Amino acid sequence: MDQTPKKFSIVKFLKALSREIIVPIILALVVIQYVIQAFQIPSGSMEDSLHTGDFLLGLKFTYGSPIPFSNQHFPGYTQPKPGDVVIFRYPGEPEYPDNNPARYTHLFNALMFGNYYWDHEPEEGQPHLVHYADGPKDYIKRCVGVSGDTLAVHKGKLFINGVRQDSLPGRGKWTASFRTKSSPRDEREEFVIPSVGDTLDIASQSLERLWWVRSIIQQENPDSRVELDITLLKDGVEDNNYEFENFRVPVESDRGMLLNAMFTRNRIVLQQRLTQGDTVGAPMNFSYFRELSRIGFLPLIDPHMKGGFSRQVSYVSFEGSVLGDLEGNVAMLNAPAASADSAVADSSADSLAVASVETAPDSAAPAGHHFEIRRRLLVDGKPIENYVVKTPLFFMMGDNRDNSADSRYWGFVNLRNIRAKAFVIYFSFENDDQAFSLGNPLTWWRIPFRIRWSRIGKIIPLID
Template sequence: MDTLSNDNWQKRLFRKIGRFLNILPADFQAKEKKTSAAGEALRVSKDMLTALGMALIFIQFVIQAFKIPTGSMENSLLVGDFLLGLKYIYGSPVPFSYEKLPGLREPRKNDVVIFKYPGDPNYPNNDEQRYVRLVNTIVFGVLFWDKEVHAIVVHRPKDFIKRCVAVSGDTLQVTDKELFVNGISVPLAKKGLHGDPRTIPYEYDPRDFFGPYRLPVKGEVLHFEQMGLREFFWTRSLVYQENPKAKLDAVLKVYVGDSLYNVFAQKGALYVKYSSWDWHAMEYRLRGLAAEHPGASLRMERHLYLDGKEITEYKLKYNCFFMMGDNRDNSLDSRYWGYVSRKFVNAKAFIIYFSWDSFEPILTAIRFSRIGKLIF
């Protein structure tokens, strides 16, 4: 054993000295060249796989790339800005699940947050019967099998970016476009704007007037029979966000006097499916219904079914947040579709790494002055 070890040691020493002096025999050099070529290919392959693995880990746990598609955050963020969000601040997602790792902190008021849109359906086109869920991939999103056309469908729910203006436990109100949180006026972000000089009455749009509303906190029990139409819709959204794998149905029934009224659908019942802000259209219709039947009592029943079982109350599992765009008059945000669950928060916006103005000529389209700007 010792002799074999000594022989191997001597051979290795001979090869090293031979390479240094370039005096190895020709056949030995050829064998060495073949071995080194194979080793180099193996090394390059390992380096490439390592780099790819590190990139995937980085994408999954550290950053999220995002492009600003609309003007809802102007002038803080512009259409065509490309930015990076930091996932680990609020908790990186666990692959192949809906869970998250512990984060450094919770979202705070004034944070610019990237989150999953709370109105998105769990299945493409909200058609659960048509699709079979295959897997939640790291890069591409959720893969589904389309049984009708026999194909794999990639479905990635939309991401939104807004500013967090209130957190669980806060009371929020908008009066004549002015935002109040816990009774204190909250000014617009430094570069935020009101682009519409009009003030719209609440009956037509909840943009400029609504509230006050208190954001529920984790562990709080929410009772549906005590809620108005808007709160019921917002709570339904929270239940959906906290139970993305569950089947959720909401049914509304309207009675005029003692009769079930055909106001929304046949037999007077409306099955609600992941609409963003149907509650406001329904409120408007109910006011018209009351005017059509003066003196008659108007009553609405609200029913929520979770995996086929009716629930009359719900205990909140996560805190929630109220998100608004800095362009207050041109932003589809929590004023319409309600609270964002902690479970749907993805990342904290961090830095603009590129910016492109598609309305400018190619040579001047890049906004160099915006590249590298930190997002506050």
């Protein structure tokens, strides 16, 4: 046998490298970009159809795969239909850091490690590289309505085109015994999902519905800066620093940001536990609502932090129902003290309409004063009077109807935000009690007993 060592060949080495490493990586990236999306169920909003700890694969090409380096999609062979379980980008977060596409360029999605952006105008001492670790987030919900459908929610029950939906899709559940008109979870007055070509009039919208319109515009124009500008007029004169002496807020999950701000600013220490449906009151300045409605979110990490290889960003979204509360409180200012309760009920702010408000005399406006909110929608700094819808819209809800942050709170999802159609469960791991920890080898023995073997391979449309 010839034992002569073979000479090293750069050509053969490159061919082997290409065959064993480069080509498989390229094929994997193509599949990830155009064919599938992996997703982990992080919460219980789809229970019991999908469980926390389910790992899914979604099909991107069903609704249209993304076109690289653009905000467009290739045509899909269908659009989301009522009943589809859909993975989509949450519309309540900025797609670009600080919602500023002119300043930031998206570099790449690092999958479980989040998104990276290039900051063209970093502050002195800050790096150009920006890491958006927890966003923009992807959500998974069930599509319950499409453009042209009429929807409403009453006492937690969904109505589609006037028909009450008494049964829930999949293995959904509806368990709460306490219902309140203060929460979008339970009450949404009837509305029509806009269709392509519909013209949305800015002046005719309530503040909360205007927030939904803002979301539509932002989703359809991701490279534009969309802002809701509100101004408080007192007897026709701007008073954007007006202090509400007793701003009333119902205690609901979507009011958490506002309630925290009220307690912090007024140094309120609760003497008793608040329960859902309670109403609290405290001084609040109009400037808080004006600033939040303009930017739409609050940074969770100091945006002026210096140093490091990359700058971290993270945000908490501003729920539009707070703007309904603002309208209700302004209506109370304009109502005589004796009839302030009826003023709330008659206002467009249905989030306060039947809250347990005990109106105090100081909640009414001083005699002779009139308050109103002037609103404008700005696109790249220019006010618009109406907007024509460009792409189909969808209304999403979780199967766990009492514990799902969905379209009832933040409005419609645009076709452009749709990522994939959920297809199959490829793995499922139960760890609700956190008894297993990857960082603690002493808990690794639990792994075989925590895998939900019966759920692996389940085709999601067949879960029902």
